Amino acid sequence: MKTLPDKNGHFDIFGGRYAAETLMPALLELEDAYDKVRKDKSFIREFDWYRREYAGRPTPLYYARRLTSVLGGAKIYLKREDLNHTGSHKINNTLGQALLARRMGKKKVIAETGAGQHGVATATVAALFGMECKIFMGEEDIRRQAPNVFRMKILGAEVVPVKSGTATLKDAMNEAMRYWVGSVRDTFYIIGTTAGPHPYPMMVRNFQSVIGLEIKKQIKKMEGGNPDVLIACVGGGSNAMGAFYAFRNEKKVTMFGVEAAGRGMNTTEHSASINGGKVGVLHGNKTYLLQDDHGQVRDAYSIAAGLDYPGVGPEHAYFAATKRATYVTVTDDEAVEAFSFLSRQEGIIPALESAHAIAYAMKIAPAMKKNKTMVICLSGRGDKDAQTIIETM
Amino acid sequence: MGRIGDKFESLRAKNEKALIVYLTAGDPSLAVTKELIFELEKAGVDILEIGVPFSDPTADGPVIQAASQRALKTGTTLASVLKMVADIRLSSQIPIVLFGYFNPIFAYGVEKFARTASEAGVDGVLVVDLPPEEARELRVYSDAAGLDFISLVAPTSGKDRMKTILKTATGFLYYVSITGVTGTAAPKVEDVAREVGKIRKLTKMPIAVGFGISNAKQAKAIGAVADGIVIGSAVVKLIDENRNNSELVKVISNYTREIKEALR
Numbered sequence: 165m166k167t168l169p170d171k172n173g174h175f176d177i178f179g180g181r182y183a184a185e186t187l188m189p190a191l192l193e194l195e196d197a198y199d200k201v202r203k204d205k206s207f208i209r210e211f212d213w214y215r216r217e218y219a220g221r222p223t224p225l226y227y228a229r230r231l232t233s234v235l236g237g238a239k240i241y242l243k244r245e246d247l248n249h250t251g252s253h254k255i256n257n258t259l260g261q262a263l264l265a266r267r268m269g270k271k272k273v274i275a276e277t278g279a280g281q282h283g284v285a286t287a288t289v290a291a292l293f294g295m296e297c298k299i300f301m302g303e304e305d306i307r308r309q310a311p312n313v314f315r316m317k318i319l320g321a322e323v324v325p326v327k328s329g330t331a332t333l334k335d336a337m338n339e340a341m342r343y344w345v346g347s348v349r350d351t352f353y354i355i356g357t358t359a360g361p362h363p364y365p366m367m368v369r370n371f372q373s374v375i376g377l378e379i380k381k382q383i384k385k386m387e388g389g390n391p392d393v394l395i396a397c398v399g400g401g402s403n404a405m406g407a408f409y410a411f412r413n414e415k416k417v418t419m420f421g422v423e424a425a426g427r428g429m430n431t432t433e434h435s436a437s438i439n440g441g442k443v444g445v446l447h448g449n450k451t452y453l454l455q456d457d458h459g460q461v462r463d464a465y466s467i468a469a470g471l472d473y474p475g476v477g478p479e480h481a482y483f484a485a486t487k488r489a490t491y492v493t494v495t496d497d498e499a500v501e502a503f504s505f506l507s508r509q510e511g512i513i514p515a516l517e518s519a520h521a522i523a524y525a526m527k528i529a530p531a532m533k534k535n536k537t538m539v540i541c542l543s544g545r546g547d548k549d550a551q552t553i554i555e556t557m
Numbered sequence: 558m559g560r561i562g563d564k565f566e567s568l569r570a571k572n573e574k575a576l577i578v579y580l581t582a583g584d585p586s587l588a589v590t591k592e593l594i595f596e597l598e599k600a601g602v603d604i605l606e607i608g609v610p611f612s613d614p615t616a617d618g619p620v621i622q623a624a625s626q627r628a629l630k631t632g633t634t635l636a637s638v639l640k641m642v643a644d645i646r647l648s649s650q651i652p653i654v655l656f657g658y659f660n661p662i663f664a665y666g667v668e669k670f671a672r673t674a675s676e677a678g679v680d681g682v683l684v685v686d687l688p689p690e691e692a693r694e695l696r697v698y699s700d701a702a703g704l705d706f707i708s709l710v711a712p713t714s715g716k717d718r719m720k721t722i723l724k725t726a727t728g729f730l731y732y733v734s735i736t737g738v739t740g741t742a743a744p745k746v747e748d749v750a751r752e753v754g755k756i757r758k759l760t761k762m763p764i765a766v767g768f769g770i771s772n773a774k775q776a777k778a779i780g781a782v783a784d785g786i787v788i789g790s791a792v793v794k795l796i797d798e799n800r801n802n803s804e805l806v807k808v809i810s811n812y813t814r815e816i817k818e819a820l821r
């Protein structure tokens with residue numbers, strides 16, 4: 165595959181920089197600043213140090229013996245992103261962006277959050293580097309992810325409730341962008357996924373690509389080669405792209421991105437933008453979008469707050485269009501079942517987002533041969549979802 | 558030259574500044590928007606910006622966000638806005654700029670949009686989230702259809718950025734007077750004067766200033782340094798406050814008349 169995006173942030177027809185003029189100078193400045201640190205040895209060393217000493221990388225690639233034997237097919241490994249400091253893969257990205265913000269002399273950071281994992285990971289690095297921090301979060305998500313709201317506040321961040329729309333991730337991102345338009349001179353916007361205007365999708369991908377690079381090394385040692393199948397859940401797509409990217413040129417590795425089918429693909433209550441959307445423009449990039457015939461963005465829905473978003477990162481749109489990865493869907497009910505299943509079988513409580521990846525693995529692993537290997541990106545831990553699960557019982 | 562260029566030229570000859578008014582189409586209904594347009598023309602409004610509502614207006618403050626939501630609830634679509642413009646054109650020559658976000662245009666089809674808009678009598682388009690870097694996909698068609706492409710310059714745009722924008726801007730240049738979303742602060746006249754001065758050195762194109770102007774006094778002060786001013790959120794707010802007032806149209810036209818007086 166060619167190296168993408170191009171210099172204007174396009175992944176073929178996807179991506180780009182569909183942003184208001186007030187933000188354009190900031191985006192160009194960010195692109196420049198990021199371009200410099202990418203190749204800067206001292207930045208790379210610093211980033212590595214924090215990932216290792218602070219976040220706890222590398223995360224284990226765990227052979228799930230019980231899961232494998234109960235499902236009776238492929239050999240299943242879990243990439244334990246839930247063991248990162250703060251409990252998800254989000255810290256990989258926030259450390260990178262906060263270090264960059266520090267080099268750019270920005271002392272204030274803002275972020276949007278859905279599940280609250282990115283909010284917590286941002287509040288954490290803001291505390292670590294002594295930055296002022298505001299997190300935009302939909303009121304519905306504040307309700308269903310209460311433990312993470314407390315964590316952000318304990319860490320010293322201000323949580324700004326967002327009431328518009330369905331009061332979920334899309335609306336939080338709208339409000340964060342509006343706030344950024346007014347504060348762009350001294351504020352760094354830490355976007356939490358591989359979406360937004362260029363250079364965010366590329367930059368977040370690169371910061372998250374450590375996941376796949378580690379998987380590659382670890383599985384080589386344990387199995388002597390690449391995995392046959394890689395599975396990750398897709399909200400905006402950062403844990404999935406982080407896991408996939410190192411394997412993009414390895415044609416024998418089959419990759420599945422799992423979208424949230426919510427109450428079912430035959431309803432309008434889902435978040436599967438690739439499987440149920442059309443190409444459009446939102447939040448600075450062109451990608452698959454849930455929308456009506458008039459180009460109005462539809463409200464997304466998923467039991468997993470972190471997947472409850474009507475768009476998807478543009479590079480996933482590109483992977484889908486070029487068939488480099490296959491995008492599938494899993495319903496709320498299937499995800500809840502997988503949540504309990506993994507908890508009981510392995511003593512690992514997954515985030516509801518990650519449970520979507522587990523659920524898809526449960527569908528395909530039994531039919532795979534025993535000598536095949538599968539890696540599931542376990543993007544986060546599920547403590548935050550206890551309340552939601554209790555409500556479903 | 559089209560209606561927009563002609564308008565600025567005739568105003569210049571009279572030593573007047575342009576009053577540009579923004580309305581969210583379909584708030585409170587397309588019928589009222591149409592009525593407002595005819596009355597505003599009589600009240601001396603020079604150019605109209607017709608906002609095409611979008612579900613996620615990330616460059617707009619609370620007032621226009623709420624208006625967009627109301628307009629969408631009444632079923633307003635890009636197609637119905639274009640039809641309204643075509644109706645207006647049967648009896649009015651007021652220059653009309655469509656203001657909005659790219660996705661509704663993209664969903665409608667860029668080529669069909671450019672053709673239909675031009676046939677309906679639209680004079681220009683201002684697409685907030687389509688900077689010069691991304692504008693090509695629309696402009697291949699909109700330039701060919703004779704639509705002006707109104708571009709924004711922000712307080713954060715430095716000189717190089719201004720040059721990039723000016724290279725392809727047509728119609729008039731829209732200077733965003735605050736670092737923020739629409740209607741959330743009052744512009745500082747000295748800052749606007751300084752920035753407009755910088756743009757003047759780079760272009761002969763008319764310059765309009767907007768985002769946050771709400772009264773005749775501000776209009777006069779900013780009109781003194783620009784070729785026109787845009788009133789948006791203030792009018793939209795007034796429309797909302799008078800939604801149940803049978804004199805709604807009169808209230809709005811009186812308000813704009815007073816502002817136009819300050820620009821003569």
Ligand SMILES: Cc1ncc(COP(=O)(O)O)c(C=O)c1O
Pocket residue numbers: 252253278279280281282356357358397398399400401402403404469470471515517518543544545
């Ligand atoms: C644990 C976890 N996994 C996945 C996601 C989805 O985001 P992405 O698709 O960017 O990995 C989130 C988002 O909040 C999350 O918290």
